[in-house]
Amino acid sequence: MTRHTLLKRISTDARFAKNPRHWRLWASGQIPSNWPLISWVAVQNMLTADAPDHPRLRHLVDQAFTRPQVERLAPRITAITGELLRDMATGATHTGSGTSPVTDLKAALALPLPLTVISELFGVPDRQRERLQPLCRAVFDQSITPDQAQRAHEGLQHELAELVRHKRAEPGPDMTSALVAARDGDDRLTEPELIWTLILMIGAGYETTTNLITNAVRALLTHPDQLALITRGDATWAAAVEETLRLHPSIAALPFRYTRVPVRIAGITIPAGEAVLMCYAAAGRDPAQHGANADRFDLTRRQRRHLAFSHGPHHCLGAELARREATTALEMLFTRFPDLQLAPVTPPTWLPSIVATALASLPVVLGPRAAPATTIPAPAA
Template identity: 50%
Template structure:
């Protein structure tokens, strides 16, 4: 695996041509595997002999994985992403009670309000820079980060710092020293936030988690609380940030598809679902471990092997999506995808991510229908990680009507 990441699709196509499961070398020369085929990944994600807890990670248990390994946090953080069976159900139940559909729907007016304000900011940024603005920085990032900060009751002034730290947490290319320092600072910030909320309760998700931890016999431990906050912050903004960014890139590269949506021949939810399939916001998610030698797609995955879930590859698997799997088509009859997970570990925040992305894209292109990617994006700098899948910046031109549009009521 290239620790610097990069666009995964060409490599995935080559691997899928050889088979749905591939052997990979992780950072530090750690041997692993990736499940890339749609049906194989679907089977793997729900297999009873596949675990999430790192007690099943052979190399880690044998002391061959250093503490500063770039992917160490994914393996050891306490919480839903590393729990199995009854323990996972306990943690998910506690978080589900706090992360309810009612709370998500209650955020809709706020998401719409934030979207309008950020579109003003995007127009102002473009006006100050010869008509070009970074859509990722000025729109795709602050929308989900603002929402998750409000949901958790986190000081919005810490948003940039939290994003910087989470970028390090999911990075696969930083040094062991940077790994340890970033993790320590992130845990410190979240512990400080939890302590402040314990001393001064508010009506937010953090307090709901603390209350569940205090009142329920199956409460969250201190480590599980911090791990859950970490998960919610990372997944609560990184996934939507990449999803919106990738959708805008796809629509700008396929203007005919954008026109279909603007004419009402497809919906913005269709755009979101097709983007999840065509250019998944997470390329490879760590880790799962077979608890016995396991055959998937004709390949044996040895017990205790760290396995990546290849969401981006599964989205373009021709066996599942046909010969046009690498074509962006918002009218596709079957846009099924695994990009937000599948089975017991399916993303709890999926409804929020879909709502944010749908609102963001509809308002963006309704207000700026001529928006297009600027020429500078041809150099496509990617993230220093093979986990997330998106570009680092997305410079766009809003079109000649941006000044008029900025003055229009929303």
């Protein structure tokens, strides 16, 4: 499905389920355990749950992502961003005969910021963060082999089961400890639900925001006229985030929704038991929704309602946190490095993914001028 109106309609249509038991290929055992998209189907969390399980699972974690909670996290987000920007300034490499520092923006800022925030929120120890990162990345990479897909699928379960064991023995003021308490209390959260909820919250909690920050920086650097609108006060950093979400959504397409019954939609009859791929990247460029210039990065766009965070009951829980992190990162980055530009090296490559709109890296030149770290303002609420 590629049209904005269709995706929005399907998101609230009870004829389309999220549980793969409604998929005839899954129900008949035709999907092998090493299928490259296995971690998007063989899971037991909100991603594959329908009512009444979906609201039950969502209720257990929604307290961590409310607007007041995100506001409480704002000072920590600002502090982490400031630390990473200082590290960028001191740790950038010099290339060729020039003197302008060059660094990989994704590795230096876009990845560690949301990874640190979500890890602190869920109490993930430093030693586990490094092990989780390549496993989560593999889930979004459809160029991996079947064996790699299976290892990533099993590895994520192993790592999060270890985290659960740790939090049972040494609970703390974090969301994992809270979920463990719910698992062992009256909410009847099963052990697989607990582990896969953590995988969804932690993995999706940083991988998607990493892509949002990276894509937004690239968009602004390749559209200097739009960046200039912000620097002279004619547009906002929040607008840059929303336009990036529309044009380059972190989740390009989400597997899957499944037809419970035969469905006649957009002039086509979809039989019962079929898988439907939700193509958010296409919906963000739908001329029927965004006009004839839908493929243009434009911060002055009047109508920017997008589906990057989905719609309806499955609207992304972490939307406000992602927006806060991305807005903070952009404002502080371009304030600290006003001459930031793309490095004159091989153009950035997109990761081979059905699911993600993700760059492998984003080499940038920090520029000769850099504002003192002490002058970086905290992003406005």
